Amino acid sequence: FQSLSPMLWIRADVFEHSVVSLQQPIQEAQVVKVLESLKRRVVNPQSGATTGSVSKQHWFGEIARSQLIARDEALVLWNSFLRTVGPRAERGAESVELRQLAILLVCQLFRPSSTPARPAEATGYGVEMSAWARQVPRSMQKGENEREIARDDSAILDFVKENIPLLLRACTLQLDNEATQVSIDEWEACGFMLEAGPTLAAASPSLSSATPMFEGQTVVSASDLQAWVRDTLIWNVTLYPPLTAFRPLAHPLACSDPAARCCVVFGRTNQTVLLDQKVHGPFKRLYIEACTNTTVYISSRVQAVHVSACKGVTVVALYVGNCVTVANCSVMSLHICTEYIRMENVEESYAHLWTRFPPALTGVCKGLTLGPFNVVNAQIAEALQAAGATLEQRECTTWGFPICPALAGEQSTEARDKVFKVLKPEAFHLLFFPDSIAGDLQRVSIFLPEVYAAVYAEKVGAIQEIQQMLHNLPPDASRQVIAAMDRRFQRWLVQSGRHHFVEQLAEAVGGTEVMEPPPAAAEQSHSMVQSGY
Numbered sequence: 001f002q003s004l005s006p007m008l009w010i011r012a013d014v015f016e017h018s019v020v021s022l023q024q025p026i027q028e029a030q031v032v033k034v035l036e037s038l039k040r041r042v043v044n045p046q047s048g049a050t051t052g053s054v055s056k057q058h059w060f061g062e063i064a065r066s067q068l069i070a071r072d073e074a075l076v077l078w079n080s081f082l083r084t085v086g087p088r089a090e091r092g093a094e095s096v097e098l099r100q101l102a103i104l105l106v107c108q109l110f111r112p113s114s115t116p117a118r119p120a121e122a123t124g125y126g127v128e129m130s131a132w133a134r135q136v137p138r139s140m141q142k143g144e145n146e147r148e149i150a151r152d153d154s155a156i157l158d159f160v161k162e163n164i165p166l167l168l169r170a171c172t173l174q175l176d177n178e179a180t181q182v183s184i185d186e187w188e189a190c191g192f193m194l195e196a197g198p199t200l201a202a203a204s205p206s207l208s209s210a211t212p213m214f215e216g217q218t219v220v221s222a223s224d225l226q227a228w229v230r231d232t233l234i235w236n237v238t239l240y241p242p243l244t245a246f247r248p249l250a251h252p253l254a255c256s257d258p259a260a261r262c263c264v265v266f267g268r269t270n271q272t273v274l275l276d277q278k279v280h281g282p283f284k285r286l287y288i289e290a291c292t293n294t295t296v297y298i299s300s301r302v303q304a305v306h307v308s309a310c311k312g313v314t315v316v317a318l319y320v321g322n323c324v325t326v327a328n329c330s331v332m333s334l335h336i337c338t339e340y341i342r343m344e345n346v347e348e349s350y351a352h353l354w355t356r357f358p359p360a361l362t363g364v365c366k367g368l369t370l371g372p373f374n375v376v377n378a379q380i381a382e383a384l385q386a387a388g389a390t391l392e393q394r395e396c397t398t399w400g401f402p403i404c405p406a407l408a409g410e411q412s413t414e415a416r417d418k419v420f421k422v423l424k425p426e427a428f429h430l431l432f433f434p435d436s437i438a439g440d441l442q443r444v445s446i447f448l449p450e451v452y453a454a455v456y457a458e459k460v461g462a463i464q465e466i467q468q469m470l471h472n473l474p475p476d477a478s479r480q481v482i483a484a485m486d487r488r489f490q491r492w493l494v495q496s497g498r499h500h501f502v503e504q505l506a507e508a509v510g511g512t513e514v515m516e517p518p519p520a521a522a523e524q525s526h527s528m529v530q531s532g533y
Helices: 012-018 028-042 056-066 071-084 098-107 129-133 153-162 164-172 184-192 222-232 380-386 393-400 413-419 450-472 475-496 499-510 517-531
Strands: 007-010 181-183 194-197 219-221 262-266 272-275 285-289 295-298 302-308 314-330 333-338 341-347 350-355 360-362 368-372 420-422
Touching: 007 012, 007 153, 007 222, 012 071, 012 098, 012 153, 012 302, 012 314, 028 056, 028 098, 028 164, 056 071, 071 098, 071 314, 071 360, 098 164, 098 184, 153 164, 164 181, 164 184, 164 222, 181 184, 181 222, 184 194, 219 222, 262 272, 333 341, 341 350, 341 368, 350 393, 368 393, 413 420, 450 475
Parallel strands: 262 285, 272 295, 285 302, 295 314, 302 314, 314 333, 314 341, 333 350, 341 360, 350 368, 368 420
Antiparallel strands: 007 194, 181 219
């Protein structure tokens, strides 16, 4: 009988992507007061039935009235909530169901512990937690800005168990006092945060269908439901494996059960990783954690990406369908096409973005440089269409208008520049996705703001002039010039220590053996000249 008992677990995505570091933490009484006001707006006073969801206008009107949080923080929360609950919202008609919004606001009460939750022990990759924790900028490790570095599984679990009464008040909208009864529909409102099923890798179609008390019942006792949750709730180590569970495999990635739809790149140093679901199996969520000086290419569409505790990491993603969260990282290079991205506690990093919603900069962010999405891939338009992406060409400028609550009311350009700067057009460059290195620039379309498009055209013209010059030279002279360029590029690769990235990329793309630095460098530099890079 015990083996048939359903398992109940938390969807960590909610805490990873929608719990935001606010300038002033909110309290339970404030949350309840705001929810009571919103309830009066969308619930019929005679029947008690919900007459609609909370619109953006309702949300901002209540935030302005209650002054719960600043307007910029309200916008960050709203955009994060939209990416957390249910399907993609229709343009101009975004709304969040009141019960789900209530649950998400309760989750904002979560306070991550101020010290790393992981013990300083060696993992299967030989990386000590104390070592990678020090990779995070010092301002994020000490003092009032100190925050959790890795996902604190036990803290999230304890938070949900402790706040089950409040969560039930939220889903039943019985905000004045403790909930006494919970209906199926009300319990289903928790389905985006809680899942249950016969095994950790197989969630039931609905939350209520895996809850024994609802068998043959439409309404159950709230106290009985609370007791069942406290007794049953566990951390799902299959869907959200703890860091210490990752062990070295013959396969280059540490992947959980494919049915769990999760892939993890953890503890990598000086490596290049090319993720392709045709090779690594299907996955919808990707974690990049505790990596240093590593490049990760994401060629397949994924639903969500979470990057944390990384330093000197480059992330290149053709399209992330839902959201990207980058937390507690420094010296990053992000080249990402997605619906929404939030960077929290990120320092000294570049972000080349194409997003539907403005990027959010929360926590302590400084030294960021924002620019347009610069990844060249011959199939990117087809990939976006196949993924059902809602991104539009005019949104290639959205990255230039980030939401930064820390700058609210700040008029000083100097203060803004400490947090982020806009990439200078003359510093704009292209990044070729691995399968496009040998492509033809004239046949590649890329959406750019006008000023960057002009710079791009100039660079293409300059490269074409060099190609034409080489073509006009006698064959021997042309070979000598290309050889000189190869030698210079070889020296740069070796002196900069980047030759191993070229080797690993060639191996990842073509399955070739690892080559010595000079031949690898020569082959790569020649291909760049021929492609017009």
